[in-house]
Amino acid sequence: VNDGTVVQFLMIAIAAGTPLVLAATGEIVSQRSGVLNLGLEGIMLLGAATAFWTASASGSAWLGLAVGAASGVVLAALVGLMAISLRANQIVVGIAIVILGSGIASYLGEAGPMLTQREPGGQFEPLLSSGAADLPLIGPILFGQDVLVYLSWLFVAGASWYLFRTRAGLSLRAVGEDPATADARGIAVARTRWVHVLAGGAAAGVAGASLPLALFGSWSDNLSSGSGWIAFAIVIFAVWRPWRALVAAYLFGALTSIGFNLQLLDIPVPVALLTALPYLMTLVALIVSSVAAGRLGAPAALGEPFWRERR
Amino acid sequence: MSATDTTPTTDATAPAVARRPRFALAVEPRPHAALGTRVATIAACLLVALAGGALLLAVSGYAPLDVYADIVETSFGSRQAFSQTLVVTTPLILTSLAAAVAYRVRLYTVGADGQLVIGAICASGVALALGDDLGSLATIALSLVAGVAGGALWASIAAVPRAYLGTNEIISTLMLNFVALNLMTYLVLGSRSFWRDPVSAQPIGRQVPETALLPPFFDQADIGILLVVAVAVGVWLLMQRTRWGYAVRVAGDSRRAAVYAGIDVRRTIVAVLCLSGALAGLAGAIQVTNVTQALDPDALNPGLGIGYAGIVVATLARLSLLGTVPVALLIGALLSAGPGLQLLGVPSAVVTVLQGLILLLVAGGHFFLSYRVRRVRPTVSGGAS
Numbered sequence: 001v002n003d004g005t006v007v008q009f010l011m012i013a014i015a016a017g018t019p020l021v022l023a024a025t026g027e028i029v030s031q032r033s034g035v036l037n038l039g040l041e042g043i044m045l046l047g048a049a050t051a052f053w054t055a056s057a058s059g060s061a062w063l064g065l066a067v068g069a070a071s072g073v074v075l076a077a078l079v080g081l082m083a084i085s086l087r088a089n090q091i092v093v094g095i096a097i098v099i100l101g102s103g104i105a106s107y108l109g110e111a112g113p114m115l116t117q118r119e120p121g122g123q124f125e126p127l128l129s130s131g132a133a134d135l136p137l138i139g140p141i142l143f144g145q146d147v148l149v150y151l152s153w154l155f156v157a158g159a160s161w162y163l164f165r166t167r168a169g170l171s172l173r174a175v176g177e178d179p180a181t182a183d184a185r186g187i188a189v190a191r192t193r194w195v196h197v198l199a200g201g202a203a204a205g206v207a208g209a210s211l212p213l214a215l216f217g218s219w220s221d222n223l224s225s226g227s228g229w230i231a232f233a234i235v236i237f238a239v240w241r242p243w244r245a246l247v248a249a250y251l252f253g254a255l256t257s258i259g260f261n262l263q264l265l266d267i268p269v270p271v272a273l274l275t276a277l278p279y280l281m282t283l284v285a286l287i288v289s290s291v292a293a294g295r296l297g298a299p300a301a302l303g304e305p306f307w308r309e310r311r
Numbered sequence: 312m313s314a315t316d317t318t319p320t321t322d323a324t325a326p327a328v329a330r331r332p333r334f335a336l337a338v339e340p341r342p343h344a345a346l347g348t349r350v351a352t353i354a355a356c357l358l359v360a361l362a363g364g365a366l367l368l369a370v371s372g373y374a375p376l377d378v379y380a381d382i383v384e385t386s387f388g389s390r391q392a393f394s395q396t397l398v399v400t401t402p403l404i405l406t407s408l409a410a411a412v413a414y415r416v417r418l419y420t421v422g423a424d425g426q427l428v429i430g431a432i433c434a435s436g437v438a439l440a441l442g443d444d445l446g447s448l449a450t451i452a453l454s455l456v457a458g459v460a461g462g463a464l465w466a467s468i469a470a471v472p473r474a475y476l477g478t479n480e481i482i483s484t485l486m487l488n489f490v491a492l493n494l495m496t497y498l499v500l501g502s503r504s505f506w507r508d509p510v511s512a513q514p515i516g517r518q519v520p521e522t523a524l525l526p527p528f529f530d531q532a533d534i535g536i537l538l539v540v541a542v543a544v545g546v547w548l549l550m551q552r553t554r555w556g557y558a559v560r561v562a563g564d565s566r567r568a569a570v571y572a573g574i575d576v577r578r579t580i581v582a583v584l585c586l587s588g589a590l591a592g593l594a595g596a597i598q599v600t601n602v603t604q605a606l607d608p609d610a611l612n613p614g615l616g617i618g619y620a621g622i623v624v625a626t627l628a629r630l631s632l633l634g635t636v637p638v639a640l641l642i643g644a645l646l647s648a649g650p651g652l653q654l655l656g657v658p659s660a661v662v663t664v665l666q667g668l669i670l671l672l673v674a675g676g677h678f679f680l681s682y683r684v685r686r687v688r689p690t691v692s693g694g695a696s
Contacts, residue, residue, distance in 0.1 A: 038481065042667075078671060082671060082674055082675040086675040086678040087678055088674040088675045088677060088678060089674055089677070091419045091481065092419075092622075092626055092670065092674040093671065093674050093675070095421065095619070095622055095670065096668075096670035096671035096674055097667070097671065098619075098667075099616070099619050099623070099663060099666055099667035099670060100664060100667025100668060100670075100671060101667070102663065102667075103660050103661075103662075103663030103665075103666070103667050104367070104660075104664055104667075106658070106660035106663060107367065107371075107660040107661055107663075107664055109658075110653075110659065110660055111371045111658045225489075226486075226489050229482060229485050229486070232482060233486070236479060236482070270501040270502060271501060272493045272494070272496040272497035272500065272501040273493065273497055273501070275493050276490045276493035276494070279487075279489035279490050279493075280490055282482070282486045283482075283483055283486040283487065283490070286472075286478055286479060286482055286483055286486070287472045287476065287478050287483070290472065290477050290478040290479070291476055
């Protein structure tokens with residue numbers, strides 16, 4: 001194992017972890033306001049399909065990213081309408097969003113002109129290809145990534161600062177912990193929840209867009225293969241804290257990277273078993289974290305609709 | 312009790328001078344929705360879902376009414392088409408029951424697809440091992456029992472941590488789906504296992520013996536559909552007519568009341584989730600011995616969504632156990648139309664889109680059954696009563 005392998009391993013770990021970072025951080029923001037958006041997988045799939053289509057048609061990766069984010073907002077608005085305004089069961093709504101989002105994405109893939117036959121258009125390339133990126137070891141890892149990796153760092157830092165260092169963040173957390181008290185203090189509970197659910201949806205849409213535009217370079221049906229659910233699990237391990245979500249997402253990225261690199265090195269490990277690894281680890285980590293913490297750290301009113309007249 | 316509840320963007324307590332709403336909506340609890348209201352609400356949800364699907368079809372250049380006519384034609388249009396719908400409905404009734412028994416106790420499992428795969432692996436394993444050694448009845452019985460046991464055991468991996476540690480069952484059952492799928496892929500595509508055809512150059516599953524096939528019922532449908540309806544009645548009897556079922560219902564209504572009544576809530580949770588897994592496992596067993604007749608990773612792929620569709624059916628049936636049977640026929644017709652649509656050049660995923668819309672609208676429509684929304688004239692203070 002030489003330096004090249006190590007660099008490649010870490011680069012893939014970060015690249016594969018980035019969609020998880022984006023989706024999980026957005027979900028933390030949404031859940032901190034008390035709304036469980038279980039639909040991440042569907043939002044990511046729709047974001048991936050619309051973003052790839054747009055980037056392919058226009059040649060602009062940024063336009064694709066914007067359309068991916070917008071489709072995330074649209075699906076999140078459905079979550080808001082059902083879960084906030086109509087007080088529906090948030091778990092059932094989330095499952096519905098997964099089915100709907102993946103259905104529309106597959107539909108776009110099948111409808112002519114087929115997505116799989118489209119040429120990839122705009123792509124996110126490594127930001128620096130020389131200069132600092134030529135430094136040994138840390139060069140490519142820190143400076144040779146695509147712009148979405150740096151955006152995800154900014155997003156995590158921004159979300160953490162917003163949640164814990166601003167007045168708006170305090171209000172948001174109050175709404176998630178005790179909406180009745182927040183309401184009595186004059187905070188508009190429904191409006192706060194709407195804003196943050198939409199923000200979380202946009203982040204999940206960007207996470208989905210990053211799959212064809214940065215990670216894979218192409219589109220295929222069901223390309224997120226459970227990343228949305230893993231991002232949801234990461235929120236739990238990360239105890240609803242953005243920086244911890246970043247670390248957890250890179251650990252899962254590393255699992256994907258192990259599988260990928262073992263194949264490259266021609267080490268005979270069955271592909272199917274390697275593919276199962278991240279899911280198995282999510283399961284194990286979920287069980288371990290419930291031994292350690294139970295529901296510790298979850299917003300107290302998570303998943304509970306708020307009824308002003310039912311106090 | 313009645314009070315104002317406006318849309319989220321308008322604040323009811325805002326000064327009336329600044330922003331006086333043209334009208335306001337009052338939301339009142341409705342203890343019991345009349346049958347007519349319930350039927351109307353469900354019908355409205357289905358209509359809006361169909362309209363949403365029609366919009367998608369129209370925007371992408373298909374004629375929505377023609378596509379809907381094609382769906383009805385390919386699933387009910389002929390004797391043969393109807394028998395194909397019954398074939399799809401058979402596992403769907405089981406996955407709907409699997410969702411309904413768990414959701415009634417507020418255990419939100421999404422694991423039916425994985426349990427179905429494990430049920431298929433176990434059932435085909437037993438059928439292959441028995442070969443032609445035993446009579447048909449014994450082979451069928453043993454392979455179905457193996458599927459049931461496999462599904463229940465696979466569910467227990469999520470059920471035990473859920474009951475004793477509070478591990479989120481949504482995520483754990485979902486992760487197990489991916490593990491099960493990859494296990495099946497490994498058995499057929501990734502190794503020379505017992506399940507793989509030893510002769511064929513292509514990696515395909517080994518054909519199960521004919522003794523494992525259920526007797527035919529009508530056209531393509533076998534007696535599996537009758538068996539499954541009997542299972543639905545059995546599950547209904549178990550939940551509604553036995554002591555154990557009563558304990559489960561108490562635990563579903565209130566965990567605290569159950570503890571006071573001396574019910575072991577943790578064991579109840581494990582039992583309900585395993586029952587749910589057993590039902591999905593049976594679906595896999597019937598599917599592998601009668602429909603695919605070999606362990607086939609493509610045909611048994613959870614992506615086809617019999618597990619998710621079960622959640623749609625259970626929710627649409629409002630978690631009624633016997634109600635899953637007719638509703639499964641409806642959604643089964645939709646599912647079975649998918650491949651036919653593809654042949655007609657229509658994206659088959661429209662079937663998935665319609666299911667998503669139905670589930671979303673039914674979840675939201677519940678609101679109109681529990682609450683009455685009335686238009687009221689706003690008073691000067693901006694509030695209303």
